[in-house]
Amino acid sequence: ALPGPVLGIETSCDETAAALLAPDGTVLAEALWSQHEEHLPYAGVVPEIAARAHLARLPGMVRAVLEGQPAPAVVAATVGPGLIGGLVVGAGYAKGFALARGLPFVGINHLEAHALSARLPSLGSPPAFPYLTLLVSGGHCLLAETRGPGEHVLIGTTRDDAVGEAFDKVAKLLGLGWPGGPAIEVLAARGDPGRFPLPRPMLGRADCDFSFSGLKTAVATLVDDYPPGPLPEREAADLAASFQAAVAETLADRAARAMAGFLSRHGRASTLVVSGGVAANGAVRAALAEAASRAGFALAAPPARLCTDNAVMVAWAAIERLAAGFGADGMAIAPRPRWP
Numbered sequence: 402a403l404p405g406p407v408l409g410i411e412t413s414c415d416e417t418a419a420a421l422l423a424p425d426g427t428v429l430a431e432a433l434w435s436q437h438e439e440h441l442p443y444a445g446v447v448p449e450i451a452a453r454a455h456l457a458r459l460p461g462m463v464r465a466v467l468e469g470q471p472a473p474a475v476v477a478a479t480v481g482p483g484l485i486g487g488l489v490v491g492a493g494y495a496k497g498f499a500l501a502r503g504l505p506f507v508g509i510n511h512l513e514a515h516a517l518s519a520r521l522p523s524l525g526s527p528p529a530f531p532y533l534t535l536l537v538s539g540g541h542c543l544l545a546e547t548r549g550p551g552e553h554v555l556i557g558t559t560r561d562d563a564v565g566e567a568f569d570k571v572a573k574l575l576g577l578g579w580p581g582g583p584a585i586e587v588l589a590a591r592g593d594p595g596r597f598p599l600p601r602p603m604l605g606r607a608d609c610d611f612s613f614s615g616l617k618t619a620v621a622t623l624v625d626d627y628p629p630g631p632l633p634e635r636e637a638a639d640l641a642a643s644f645q646a647a648v649a650e651t652l653a654d655r656a657a658r659a660m661a662g663f664l665s666r667h668g669r670a671s672t673l674v675v676s677g678g679v680a681a682n683g684a685v686r687a688a689l690a691e692a693a694s695r696a697g698f699a700l701a702a703p704p705a706r707l708c709t710d711n712a713v714m715v716a717w718a719a720i721e722r723l724a725a726g727f728g729a730d731g732m733a734i735a736p737r738p739r740w741p
């Protein structure tokens with residue numbers, strides 16, 4: 402076992418986060434700052450602003466997390482994929498911290514952290530390897546078979562937009578705020594999901610890929626039929642509900658395809674783990690739960706605060722990697738904006 406807690410740091414996109422986890426995965430302290438206010442005027446993440454905000458906030462957040470806690474024995478930070486400025490800030494800070502204290506540094510792949518987050522002991526009954534991971538966020542949209550730390554097989558990915566991106570673009574078309582996913586979910590609750598027959602991209606295809614640009618274009622075409630200016634409330638709600646239903650059905654279909662493939666490869670069912678901001682969506686969760694139960698799979702959908710970007714999953718991924726026998730990374734490990 403590790404001689405002390407693990408400090409985790411996450412700065413790959415627009416969440417600045419630090420967390421301290423005991424060797425058994427217990428969360429001792431965590432801090433998280435979503436930079437929504439900084440990016441709100443631009444209705445999207447501005448990389449330079451994100452990097453500066455990480456730089457401004459991270460040191461104070463790390464200090465707060467360490468206050469009154471046993472000294473960390475390991476330092477971990479996301480080193481990719483993500484926005485290079487933020488990665489440089491987080492990884493650079495973490496390496497400096499590790500160097501100054503003579504601690505090992507572990508560089509974490511953000512996608513692996515999402516994939517392993519469902520195994521946090523505090524969530525109870527951790528899914529056993531191998532399982533399927535569906536990662537649906539603003540930057541990522543993929544299905545992978547998670548076989549263990551360092552062992553991920555990509556099964557499907559998006560051919561155009563990430564699903565969260567589609568939520569954000571449709572929200573913009575409907576005149577809602579940013580980020581758009583939560584606003585669409587609220588509006589959709591008052592709408593009729595059967596009102597507009599929107600396309601279900603990739604439905605029934607043999608592979609496990611995704612595509613959302615056609616769905617977004619279909620919404621844009623419908624919006625264009627109305628006079629300029631805000632849509633009538635009824636239409637906006639029905640459109641939000643119809644869009645959300647199309648996304649939920651598509652994600653469930655892609656996941657069902659992946660589960661069928663898993664069954665034929667392994668001869669038994671497993672768990673479908675879902676992570677990323679879009680996993681916070683109730684309609685998406687309900688559709689995935691139904692698909693999973695039809696396939697005989699368990700569904701593991703961590704609570705929203707663990708689905709969106711956070712540092713708990715980064716520290717946890719380091720614990721998993723070290724337990725699996727991966728050594729610490731040297732100081733030479735460099736941030737990787739792209740990490741296929």
Ligand code: KG4
Nearest residue numbers: 538539540565580581582583678679682709
């Ligand atoms: O994982 P995340 O916080 O950040 C990354 O992209 O890495 O995901 C953010 C994305 C945004 O596109 C946001 O609109 C979407 O997740 N999202 C939602 C919901 N909450 C966040 N989409 C649909 N329904 C939600 N309730």
Ligand code: ZN
Nearest residue numbers: 515538709710
């Ligand atoms: Zn993420």
